Every structure is written in C-alpha cells, then in structure tokens.
Amino acid sequence: MSDAIKHECGIALIRLLKPLEYYKEKYGSAFYGVNKMYLMMEKQHNRGQDGAGFASIKLDTNPGERYISRVRSIAQQPIQDIFSQINDRINSEIAQNPEYQNDVELQKKHIPYIGELLLGHVRYGTFGKNSVESVHPFLRQNNWMHRNLIVAGNFNMTNVNELFDNLVEIGQHPKEKADTITVMEKIGHFLDDAVSKIYRDLKKEGYSKIECSPLIAERLKVGKILKRAAKNWDGGYAMAGLLGHGDSFVLRDPAGIRPAYYYKDDEVVVVASERPVIQTVFNVPFEEVIELDPGHAIITKKSGHIQIKKILEPLERKACSFERIYFSRGSDAEIYQERKELGRLLMPKVLEAIENDTRNTVFSYIPNTAETSFYGMIDTVEEHLNHKKTQVILTGKRSLSADKVEEILSERPRIEKIAIKDVKLRTFITEDSSRDDLVAHVYDVTYGVIKPTDNLVIIDDSIVRGTTLKKSIIKMMDRLGPKKIIVVSSAPQIRYPDCYGIDMANLESLVAFRAALELLKENNQYNIVDEVYNKCINQVGINDNNVKNYVKEIYNNFTDEQISDKISELLSEDSVKAEVKIIFQPVANLHKACPKNLGDWYFTGDYPTPGGNRVVNKAFINFYEGNKERAY
Numbered sequence: 001m002s003d004a005i006k007h008e009c010g011i012a013l014i015r016l017l018k019p020l021e022y023y024k025e026k027y028g029s030a031f032y033g034v035n036k037m038y039l040m041m042e043k044q045h046n047r048g049q050d051g052a053g054f055a056s057i058k059l060d061t062n063p064g065e066r067y068i069s070r071v072r073s074i075a076q077q078p079i080q081d082i083f084s085q086i087n088d089r090i091n092s093e094i095a096q097n098p099e100y101q102n103d104v105e106l107q108k109k110h111i112p113y114i115g116e117l118l119l120g121h122v123r124y125g126t127f128g129k130n131s132v133e134s135v136h137p138f139l140r141q142n143n144w145m146h147r148n149l150i151v152a153g154n155f156n157m158t159n160v161n162e163l164f165d166n167l168v169e170i171g172q173h174p175k176e177k178a179d180t181i182t183v184m185e186k187i188g189h190f191l192d193d194a195v196s197k198i199y200r201d202l203k204k205e206g207y208s209k210i211e212c213s214p215l216i217a218e219r220l221k222v223g224k225i226l227k228r229a230a231k232n233w234d235g236g237y238a239m240a241g242l243l244g245h246g247d248s249f250v251l252r253d254p255a256g257i258r259p260a261y262y263y264k265d266d267e268v269v270v271v272a273s274e275r276p277v278i279q280t281v282f283n284v285p286f287e288e289v290i291e292l293d294p295g296h297a298i299i300t301k302k303s304g305h306i307q308i309k310k311i312l313e314p315l316e317r318k319a320c321s322f323e324r325i326y327f328s329r330g331s332d333a334e335i336y337q338e339r340k341e342l343g344r345l346l347m348p349k350v351l352e353a354i355e356n357d358t359r360n361t362v363f364s365y366i367p368n369t370a371e372t373s374f375y376g377m378i379d380t381v382e383e384h385l386n387h388k389k390t391q392v393i394l395t396g397k398r399s400l401s402a403d404k405v406e407e408i409l410s411e412r413p414r415i416e417k418i419a420i421k422d423v424k425l426r427t428f429i430t431e432d433s434s435r436d437d438l439v440a441h442v443y444d445v446t447y448g449v450i451k452p453t454d455n456l457v458i459i460d461d462s463i464v465r466g467t468t469l470k471k472s473i474i475k476m477m478d479r480l481g482p483k484k485i486i487v488v489s490s491a492p493q494i495r496y497p498d499c500y501g502i503d504m505a506n507l508e509s510l511v512a513f514r515a516a517l518e519l520l521k522e523n524n525q526y527n528i529v530d531e532v533y534n535k536c537i538n539q540v541g542i543n544d545n546n547v548k549n550y551v552k553e554i555y556n557n558f559t560d561e562q563i564s565d566k567i568s569e570l571l572s573e574d575s576v577k578a579e580v581k582i583i584f585q586p587v588a589n590l591h592k593a594c595p596k597n598l599g600d601w602y603f604t605g606d607y608p609t610p611g612g613n614r615v616v617n618k619a620f621i622n623f624y625e626g627n628k629e630r631a632y
C-alpha cells in the first residue's frame with residue numbers, strides 16, 4: 001500500500017471456561033489467558049498502532065477484593081508497553097511474595113491482570129483524539145458488580161452525534177464526546193435498567209438483598225440489553241463487552257461490515273477480528289474458527305453457557321472488501337487465495353497495455369501487502385508464456401532443434417524487486433516544501449535492472465489519494481529509465497468516502513474524485529457539480545432512509561477507462577519521462593475474487609446502511625463549501 005490510510009481496530013476476547021488451576025496443571029501457568037491475549041494482540045498489530053489496551057475480570061471474588069484490572073498505552077509500541085507493564089507487575093508481586101509462586105489461589109487473589117475473562121484491543125482512531133483516554137477498553141464502573149461494563153470495539157457509527165444527543169435527551173450528562181463512550185453509555189443505560197428490574201422482581205419473590213446478587217447474574221439477559229441498546233446504531237461494528245460479574249459478548253453489525261470470528265471448546269471461548277489469529281494462537285484448523293453472523297452476538301454467561309443470538313435483523317450482507325484487499329493479514333487461507341485471484345484477474349488488461357511484450361517487461365510490486373496479488377499476476381504471466389511457447393513449438397512441427405526448443409522454453413517472466421520501503425523517513429519534517437523531497441524518498445528503487453526499451457509493471461493494492469505514487473514511486477521508477485510505467489491497482493477506483501471505520505472521510509482527497517472533476521471541467525460539464533450540490537443541500541435534515549447518493553452523478557458521464565486515464569495524467573508530473581498508465585480492477589472482478597465480501601461502497605457509492613448516504617451527501621457539501629471537517 002503506497003497511501004497510508006488510517007483504519008481499523010482489532011479486538012480480542014478470551015473466556016477461560018475452567019478454573020485457573022486447570023490451566024496451571026495442563027499448560028504450566030495460571031497466566032495462560034494473559035499469555036494467549038498477548039499473542040492475539042500481537043498477531044493483530046496490523047489493525048491498529050495508535051494505542052492498545054487490555055482489561056481482565058476475575059470471577060467469584062469476595063467483596064473488597066479487586067476483580068477488574070485495566071491497562072492502556074499510546075507508547076510507540078503500545079502492545080509491548082502494556083504487556084511489559086503487566087509482566088513487571090506480576091513479576092514484582094511474585095518476587096515480593098514467594099509464596100504466590102505455585103499457589104494459584106493466592107495469585108488470583110492478589111495479582112492483578114490474571115483472570116478468567118480478558119479483553120484486548122488495538123486502536124486506530126477514527127473519531128476523537130489520540131490521547132490515552134481514547135484508547136479502549138473503556139470502563140463504566142459501579143459498586144454493583146453487574147453494572148460494571150467494559151467495552152472495546154472495532155467500529156464507526158455514522159450517527160454518533162445523534163446517539164450522543166439521545167443520551168442528553170434522556171437527562172444524561174456524558175463527560176466526553178468520544179464515540180466509544182457514547183456506545184458504552186447506550187449499553188450501560190439498558191444494563192442498569194435490566195439490573196434494577198431483576199432486583200425488584202427478586203425482592204418481590206421474597207429473596208433477601210444479599211441473595212439477589214448471584215441470581216441477577218443468572219437472570220440477566222445480555223441479548224435483550226444489546227437489542228435495546230443497538231436499535232438505532234447506524235454503522236459498521238464489532239463491539240465487545242464484559243460485565244463485572246463475568247458475562248461477555250461480541251456483537252456484529254447487521255450488514256457484517258466489520259469482521260468477527262470465534263472459536264469455542266470446553267476450555268475457552270475466543271473472539272477476534274481475524275481468523276488466522278485464532279488459528280495460530282490456539283492451534284486450531286481453519287474450519288473450527290467460525291465467522292460471527294451479521295446482526296448476531298456471541299454471548300457467554302458467567303456460568304459458561306454460550307449462545308449465538310440474533311440481536312438485530314440482518315441486512316443484505318456487505319462485509320468490507322477492503323478487509324480482503326488490504327487490512328486483514330494475508331495469512332488467512334481464503335484471503336490469500338482472494339488476493340492472488342485479484343492479481344490474476346488484472347492480467348488481461350496488463351497484457352494489453354504491454355502489447356503482450358513480456359520479453360521487454362519487468363514485473364514488480366509495492367511492498368508489502370501487494371505481494372500476494374503479485375504472485376497471482378505472475379501465475380498468469382507464466383500461463384501466458386506457456387501458451388505462447390506451446391504455440392511456437394507446435395507451429396515448428398518437428399523441425400525445431402533441441403537448442404531452439406530450449407531457447408523457446410527459457411523465456412520466463414522478468415520479476416524484480418523494484419520498490420523498497422524506507423519506513424523511517426516518514427513524517428520527519430512537516431514543513432511543506434521540504435516535505436515533498438522527503439516523501440520522494442519514502443521508497444527506494446533497485447538500479448540496473450531496467451533497459452530503456454522496457455515496460456515496468458508495478459502492482460499496488462489500492463490507490464486512495466495517490467500522493468505517494470505521484471511524489472515518490474512514479475518519480476523514482478522513472479529514474480530507472482523505462483519506456484512505460486504501468487501501475488496496477490488490485491482494488492477498483494476509490495470514488496466515495498468510507499464511514500464504517502476506514503479514515504477516508506473527505507472526497508476531494510480521493511484521486512478518482514479529482515479526476516472526475518477534471519473531466520467535467522474539460523468537457524464543459526462542470527455545472528453538474530453545482531447541480532449535485534443543490535440536490536445534496538435539499539436532502540439535509542431529511543430522514544436517512546430517503547437520502548440518495550447524488551454524488552454518483554459526478555462520475556456518470558465517464559467510463560472507467562476515461563477516469564483511469566485522467567488519474568494517470570494527474571499522478572504523473574511533467575518531469576516524468578516515461579509514459580504512465582494506471583490500471584484499476586473492475587468492480588465485477590473484485591466481486592468474483594472476494595465473493596463473500598461484497599461491501600464495495602467506496603468503489604460504487606452503494607452504502608449498506610442509510611447513514612452512509614447521509615455521510616456522502618455531507619462529504620460533498622463539505623467539499624463544495626471548502627469545509628475541511630469530517631462528514632460524520
């Protein structure tokens with residue numbers, strides 16, 4: 001990925017179903033859960049580097065004993081930071097109290113972080129600040145065990161302001177405008193309600209106050225609370241939560257936009273944002289890690305009873321395809337094949353652009369995520385060559401000498417590592433003019449492998465703003481002196497903002513949008529921009545269900561090719577000598593390669609929730625009025 005886009009978060013939840021002694025006996029440590037959580041978070045570090053957090057709950061403690069621990073960090077290496085804090089604390093407790101060493105009961109009683117229920121989170125902020133206060137898990141504390149709520153999520157709601165106002169309307173006074181707090185307070189409100197109702201009922205049934213507590217835990221219907229809390233959420237989410245007494249849940253949005261996977265056996269219940277994380281950390285096969293259905297929650301009661309429950313009526317499934325193209329780790333068995341397929345499907349267009357001249361073409365990729373689609377692309381080049389070789393051999397009948405056949409067979413795709421990332425250079429100096437020069441060196445190139453007669457094909461997973469391509473990659477590649485530079489994007493053109501967790505909230509930064517504006521200007525059709533603006537303005541304040549995406553009209557008069565060609569022009573500076581061509585994946589191919597993740601609003605403008613149309617409407621108004629604020 002050449003453009004750095006902020007995105008995503010990762011969640012990890014572990015519930016140990018057996019007493020801690022069991023893990024000590026079987027795996028040699030009562031810190032089994034903490035260790036597994038460390039691995040699960042580390043294996044998801046790709047999903048968030050703004051901060052990381054960990055929370056745990058001990059079950060069945062006595063009043064007066066601490067049972068909730070939490071640690072959060074926004075250090076450079078936040079995961080390592082929190083676990084070194086956790087380790088230091090555990091080690092110092094054991095050093096000071098040697099009697100804890102082999103006594104699980106004492107460990108549980110006195111050492112923080114150890115517990116049966118653990119929640120981890122890695123964050124890329126999409127809303128609010130990047131201070132440590134914004135790092136998940138969030139805590140809502142209360143003297144009543146059941147009312148303690150700990151929340152962490154991978155989410156973005158399009159209507160978080162409205163949800164915030166709802167809280168104020170019911171008389172609450174949220175202390176901060178952070179989306180996670182708003183969502184947590186929504187759940188907390190209905191949790192409080194449910195707890196008081198059960199308490200009243202129990203007293204009516206004749207139970208004493210002290211007898212009520214365990215019975216509340218038993219009777220509490222987490223699904224019902226979530227149903228009431230999530231009723232008006234519009235967005236993409238995988239929300240995880242723990243209740244003080246030991247219940248836990250993860251709820252996935254009704255369109256399945258954000259991912260969530262789980263695994264359960266008689267020892268553990270595990271939930272994570274990506275499947276291979278669970279496979280690797282718990283050493284379980286692909287088939288045993290199950291995707292949580294959209295609109296469903298996995299709820300584990302303190303008793304260990306597990307339920308997969310429908311909370312919200314599922315919408316048409318629109319799982320985010322960007323997860324497959326770029327975000328999730330490519331080690332997932334399905335994602336790996338899908339990325340290769342994306343590379344393969346692009347090949348016909350590439351062959352056309354190089355006029356089948358594989359002999360004078362070098363193939364390469366932009367590190368690191370585009371590597372897999374590159375393999376797919378090369379598979380297809382090989383097939384193409386084999387076909388060509390067979391053809392030559394067959395037309396030569398039997399008259400070809402062995403040497404000639406050897407020569408024909410010796411043609412291979414020319415693969416070179418061209419772009420190398422020099423990560424450390426990023427964001428060193430921010431002053432604008434000197435910055436361009438620095439950006440130009442974010443990537444380095446390999447010299448001496450390109451001839452002046454060569455085409456240079458380089459695959460990237462997506463092109464969002466195109467800044468790094470323009471300022472760095474294309475210029476650097478041009479220094480190698482190829483005849484033609486062909487940048488291939490395994491994703492289609494990104495035309496619309498995202499509002500479900502990827503931080504692409506404004507339109508004018510998208511190179512596809514700028515290309516369309518340019519085309520409108522050149523064709524004397526710029527009046528369409530004013531027309532779309534008027535249509536957008538007319539939709540402000542109307543019910544989300546009635547809002548249409550008029551921004552599509554900006555693109556309507558042009559073919560994909562026209563927009564791609566304009567993007568090629570925009571990304572190639574005058575100083576660049578080679579001819580530059582950019583090839584994008586057609587949306588139909590994306591669907592073919594990733595058949596389960598058909599969420600494609602950033603490419604098509606078809607938003608899966610009504611709030612999405614409101615966001616794109618607002619994004620256009622912001623662009624037109626020169627307003628830099630976020631559209632949600």
Ligand SMILES: NC(=O)CC[C@H](N)C(=O)O
Pocket residue numbers: 007008009123124125126127128134153154155156179180501
């Ligand atoms: N990427 C995410 O899922 C972010 C979660 C949440 N919106 C935050 O900003 O903290």
